[in-house]
Amino acid sequence: xxxxxxxxxxxxxxxxxxxxxxxxxxxxxxxxxxxxxxxxxxxxxxxxxxxxxxxxxxxxxxxxxxxxxxxxxxxxxxxxxxxxxxxxxxxxxxxxxxxxxxxxxxxxxxxxxxxxxxxxxxxxxxxxxxxxxxxxxxxxxxxxxxxxxxxxxxxxxxxxxxxxxxxxxxxxxxxxxxxxxxxxxxxxxxxxxxxxxxxxxxxxxxxxxxxxxxxxxxxxxxxxxxxxxxxxxxxxxxxxxxxxxxxxxxxxxxxxxx
Numbered sequence: 001x002x003x004x005x006x007x008x009x010x011x012x013x014x015x016x017x018x019x020x021x022x023x024x025x026x027x028x029x030x031x032x033x034x035x036x037x038x039x040x041x042x043x044x045x046x047x048x049x050x051x052x053x054x055x056x057x058x059x060x061x062x063x064x065x066x067x068x069x070x071x072x073x074x075x076x077x078x079x080x081x082x083x084x085x086x087x088x089x090x091x092x093x094x095x096x097x098x099x100x101x102x103x104x105x106x107x108x109x110x111x112x113x114x115x116x117x118x119x120x121x122x123x124x125x126x127x128x129x130x131x132x133x134x135x136x137x138x139x140x141x142x143x144x145x146x147x148x149x150x151x152x153x154x155x156x157x158x159x160x161x162x163x164x165x166x167x168x169x170x171x172x173x174x175x176x177x178x179x180x181x182x183x184x185x186x187x188x189x190x191x192x193x194x195x196x197x198x199x200x201x202x203x204x205x206x207x208x209x210x211x212x213x214x215x216x217x218x219x220x221x222x223x224x225x226x227x228x229x230x231x232x233x234x235x236x237x238x239x240x241x242x243x244x245x246x247x248x249x250x251x252x253x254x255x256x257x258x
Contacts (some may be wrong), residue, residue, distance in 0.1 A: 002062040002086070002143050006030045007046070008076060009067035010038035012114035013090050017067060018046045020122040024146050029061045054079040063143070065090060065108060074098040086136050092163030096130055096156055106131030106140055109159060110148075113170050122147050128154035128162065179239055211253070218250035 005026055007018045010033035022028055028048040033039035036052040043050035051057055057064075059082040066073055066089040073089050077099055080087065087099050088108040099105035109128040112120060127144040129151060131137035137153070144151040154162065177198070181191040204213040217225040226247055233240040 002139055003027060004029050004061045004063070006032070006057060006061040006064045007042070007048070007067060008032045008057070008064060010035065010042045011067065011069075012116055013110065014065075014067035015042055015045075015116050016114045016120055016122065017065065017090070017110065018042060018048075020147055022046050030057060032057055059085065061085065063088070063139075070094050077101075086131075086139065088131075088140065092128075092166065093160055096132070100132075104131070104133060104136040106136055107154075107156075107159065108140055108144065109154075111162065111166060113174075123149050126150040126152060128152050128159050130155055130159065176242075179242070182236075183239075214250065214254070216250070218247040219254055221251055221254070 003026060005021055006029050007014050010031060014031070014033075018028055018031065028043075028046040030049045030051050031039050031043040031046060032051045032054065033042070034052055036050075039050040039052050042048075054076060057080060062085065064080065064085055064087045066076060066087070068076060070091050070093060073091060073094050077087065077089075078101070080102075083101075083103050085102070086104040086106070087102045088106045089099065090108055090110060092109050092111070096105065096107055107128065107130040110122075111126040111128060114120060125148050127148050127150065129137065129140045129144055130153070131140055141151060141153070177191075177194075180194055184191055184193070201213075217229070229243060230240055233243060
């Protein structure tokens, strides 16, 4: 069983994962971040040693979890000199092959949106696990199951498609919320008025396919309402383009039927 862990990173995922592991009784040996203040802050919260230079990352942990921006995973992995330990990253889109120079490596991908100041129920977070050998896979699965009730063995191609789907479901939908907020703010109205609608929409898909609960003017192919909406966005060309693109796709998928 993996007992001692080094967290490489100090951002949203590193913070939530580190705190969850500590709460479950795991020992966090080190926290690495090139930002010295960030490494000290998270290390203090995790009762760990801070580190801001990769050459001082020790080989004393059982597991090394790389939780940094995707573009830098390969670069930091190359600076880890030990071979026998298990090394994983938490990215949804980066190949497992960036860790191929280690003897034991894999993926420990928590499928959730994380913000440092927003609490997350880690037991509900899906974890996608993959490793280069059976022993590492079993150890990572066991660790994930300590944290969460939703653990999946997912290969690299599946993970990339999951990440793509997650961008649509989370990142894009959140951006659409921000557009809604802009429209309301510009007209002296509060975004809070939409929150019951947003929550009800999310509630519906708990037990239904999103396609089955689609509503709105595009679903009805209500061209008069659609034209009025587009006219209301005349001073916001980007938002107008987004509205038209999504509306056209909904109509197309609904075959234009009323």
